[in-house]
Amino acid sequence: MKLDFSEFFAQYEALVAEVDSVFNRVADMHSDCITCDTGCSDCCHALFDISLIEALYINHKFLERYPFGEEQSNIVGAANAADRAIYKRKRQLYRDSMKGADPRELLEAMAKERIRCPLLNDENKCLMYEFRPITCRLYGIPTNIGGKAHTCGLSKFEPGKPYPTVSLDTIQDRLGKISLELCKSIKSNYKELPGVFVPVSMALITNYDDEYLGLKAPKKKGK
Incomplete structure (x- = not known):
């Protein structure tokens, strides 16, 4: 039976709408500091992970838009290459x-x-x-995570000056709650699943089937 995540996708989309509204308000207040424009891809080279609900959402939308064919194959190929590169970087940082x-x-x-x-x-x-x-939606305006401020290196926000700043910790908490409720709803056997974060590349190539989501009873040793 195919799982229906529409309830949780709706919660995620509501949060996205809030985030977009915040970005637009800051952009209206400090339009001279924001350099985001069509064709600018600085944020598209940043290395970051996304929450379970985001990963499921983008995977779902990707397969809706590219259900099969050459375009899907090309994107999956690029995702595999990016994921290998990310793995190597993370492995070195771990070492x-x-x-x-x-x-x-x-x-x-x-x-x-x-x-x-x-x-x-x-x-x-x-x-x-x-x-x-x-x-990606917040890249370009001041954010704060773990008590440290961040902003796009191409923006014109001046260091030391007070600007409206978005708490990424607060947003991640909300994403975590949606992910947790989703896992409770499907009765996943994996307690760690709500806290799994992956790069966009991994979200695109992952098969979020019953096994991944922990819906199958764990195999007993020796079987």
Whole structure:
């Protein structure tokens, strides 16, 4: 039986609408500081992970738009290449952390990593723009995560000046709650599933079937 996530997708879309509204308000207040424009793809090379609900949502919309054919195959190929590159970067950062590297320095290094999003076409436009993750939607205005401020390096927001700032921690909490309620609704056997974060590339190529979602009873040892 195919699972129906429409209730949780609606909750996610409501949050997306709030996020877009916040971005637009900041853009109206500080239009001189925001440099976002068609063809700008700085945010499309940033390395970040998305929550379970976002991953399920973009996977669903991707398969709706590209159910089969050459276009889907090309995007999946790009997603596989990007995912391998991301894995290598993360593996190296993990090794560095095991050697005692400063966690803050590792996070800063991760933030500087540049990997092309598989949804970015040859014209530097997003193939799934209207369904892009929340991180993409907020890129370009000041944000705060873990007590540290961030903004696009191409923007004109001046360091040290007070600007309206979006708390990404608060947004992630809300995404986490939606993911948790979704997992409770489907009665997943995987307690860790609501806290799983993956890159967009992984979300595109993952088969979110019963096995992945933990709907099948775990196999007993020796069987």
